[in-house]
Amino acid sequence: MSVLPILGRSPASRVLHAGTAVDPQELLARATHAAQLLPPGSRVAFEGGNALTRLIHFLGADLAGCATLLLEPAWTDGDRAAVLADARPDLVLRLDEWPGHAADEGERTIRATYRDEQAVHPIPDLRTTEQRDQAPHRSERTVRAACSMPVGSELTHFYLPTTSGTSGAPKVLIRSRRSWLRSFAALDLPLAARDRVLVPGPLGSSLFLFGALHALHSGAEVELLDKWSAADAADASRRATAVHLVPAMLSALLSTLEHDPVLRAECGLRTVVCGGAKVDEALEERLDKVLPGCELVEYYGSAEHSLIAVRRGGPLRPVVDVEVRDPVDGVGELWVRSELIFDGYLRGGEIVPAATEDGWSTVGDRAALHSDGSLDVLGRAGSAINTGARIVGAEEVESVLRGAEGVFDVLVCATPHPRFGELVTAVVEIDPVAPPSLRELRARVRGALDPAKRPRRWLAVRDLPRTASGKPARAVIAERLRAGTLRTESL
Template identity: 45%
Template sequence: MPVAAQVMWHAATHPDRPAVRGPREELTYAALARRIHRTAAHLATRFPGPGALAAITLTDPVGQLTAALAIDLLGGTPLLCDPTHLKTLLATPLGDTPQPHTPARIGALGDTPRPHAPVSADALGGRPLLDDAGRGLVGLVVDALPSAAAGRDVPMHRPAPGDLAWACFSSGSTGRPRAVVRTRGSWTGSFAPLSELTGIGGGDVVLVPGPLLSSLYGFAAVHALAVGATVLAPGRWSPGSLPGLLRRATAVHLVPHHLPELLEALPDGAPLRTAVIGGAALAPGLRERAATAGVHVVSYYGATELSFVAVDADGRGLRPFPGVEIEVRTPPGGPLGEVWARSPWLAEGYLAGAAGPLLADGDGWMSVGDVAAPYLPGEVLRLRGRGGGAIQTGGATVVPEDVEAVFRSVAGVGDIVVVGSPHPDLGAVVTAIVEAAADGPPVRAALEAIARGGLDAAQRPRRWYTINALPRTPSGKPARDLVAARLADGDDPNLRRLP
């Protein structure tokens, strides 16, 4: 069932229930349904037809959800993006024909399987919108909503689970956008198990405190509307607005980096009971701190390309999300392996040949290159980070996330990114970039003492920098590759050596 149809059902059964509150307005389910119908009728006159891609460049979260659900009603594939993302898409040459899935070699860590085949514009069934060079991807750009009713009925698309029914951007920690395409089944089929794990249902008010362009926040908002909850969508992370939002919210989706600020802003007697955390590992003690405030944390591991892979609902470690099989493919005698997943929630691929980490084999398994300790079914999945980010220093392999975890709870460290800096003899040296806390950065000598007590010699940072605010991806994760690039350029005045 399209999410738009579920919204219409809620509008018929609970018309006066608040559906979505944005920065400028709040709509009931009845009002949202009318606006979706009006927008769909307006777009239908120029929409290429079911399956076509629609790039939505609106900035207001209420407008973004309205447009996405109107495209859903028409049977199209909505893609929330900003103008920069759209320019990136239009600059990507199209292939002549859709390509089949490309089998990848099932190999040990360090092998290089061929990437998963991209999804072409032809596969989406839409007329591409061309740029001046004759290249393009989208069937329609939605940059405005109608101000009046279009005066015509819109026939609802008859959906199928295999419809290409959602697209979203993934940049991981690199800051480079790639559009990932999903089937209807892969998108909406996971709603029920997520609701069961989190307890989120029609009586909830769900805070989605980040940009809906991010798959993490976009999924959270659409899931909430599908189950009949109320969505609080401020459109961006704003600590100053948190107390007011938290006086209403019963559940929240966010990244680990923002959970401490949210707990600090939580008013006495606030109704918040559940925090759904994705995007990175939780810092030590953060789950317990939330529990003390009466907030149950459900954390998960996944990727835009893989959707949900593993979930920790009780603090005992990550275990497969319902419907997911996990393998960690480890070379003989190797300490780490590559995480592969097989499930109904996997994406179809990237649009128009975009390069990315998604790999596929011929048996339905996919990977984005994350690494973990050896794993057997029934055990806890022990993630160790993204394989491509590993630092080779003096013959040793250092996983940045292992180093970062040691320092995240240190006083004065707001957050930290560890990268490799080129070295003529060692190949690279471990370099730490510390985001200073509000009261200033920590003393380097104190950090080095902690490193000596908690890290092997090869893991200890040899170079230290501080920065007021780390650059981040739309979902709030540190943009690791962007930090490394700025460090290599040497001309960012915000990066300062830690004395």
């Protein structure tokens, strides 16, 4: 059986989605078919499609040595246009009809057609609109002859991830196969063929795509959900042994299990893998209470650096070289030297190499590196709030509030104030069944934070705007607060 390059092996396990199970042989056959219909070594963008279709096409594109961009339906028209302008894909493959985004003039587009109603894999027409109108039909055999697979090496570019957009418009990165193959090894999860890994979020998020590919690399089964739903994830957890989540999703999953003793008793999870944000102590205690014996594996990384540090039970420990530069009271800017790093940004179709100093680079995160080698990450410098001549880290305030009863998630940001410059503002995603009281939240921060760090403005929302990975969209929320367009309620 042929090797799928980004897995570093032949497929050895099933992929499950919406009641359909695709065995390893069928997965390879469908990925190979997708590869044979793509120009080798090109940049491709996939739009629409369900999670299974996206995964198959991603693996097929990798077989053909293509670098793949996964377009997100949640993007605004402006963000989508900006991403395509920077990525400059050779073609955009529409895996299904996606309303609301008409093809721009001159943009190379492909529309999927199906062999029959039961087919999962669409057969696209690779010609541009003009070519389709003017040229005779191009046979599948002709396209197949153009590609001998697999194409490329570990250094081949396979993925065009985008930054999550928590602090601004998405940027397009370019990444080699080697950077993720080495990341799989660094995460070092003890998965085997008997395991089933639940991936409950969109593959357009690198966090969930990484989880799916890592599971297949490890020989474990993968179950895909098209979009996040705590109820669907809880149901799927009856059959899964591991799951990839962000902390807000873990909190919602635990809430569902807490309210359903049957689901809780049937839950098969032995490992919860969390990334994207810090897991606070209260959430970890809830996990231990709801699912005793379930191991929490938390990792810290960035779109640019991939995996940086991992923790299992103890403190966060780096898996690559790290330095904290120019520390004040032990906290400074985190710099990383790693073979897991991305190769650069794409701007106007051109690669802008990653900026490094003798192999070291930074994304601006603040951190403390302790004498025992453990690492505390305190968040991005750009999320700091300047209030009354004091600098407050938003993540520190968020970590205190996330553990409160009735709080699903929280984002802390600055809002303008004529006297203080900026106010520490807490936007709380509440449990609609048992919302927290303002008195309880104020008491919580009073016991953990000095006065300058305590929120002076409190707002409640039913749902925080989020990025594709499930993290609160910091820039979007701050802008809507300034514009007065964020729908909020009083606490």
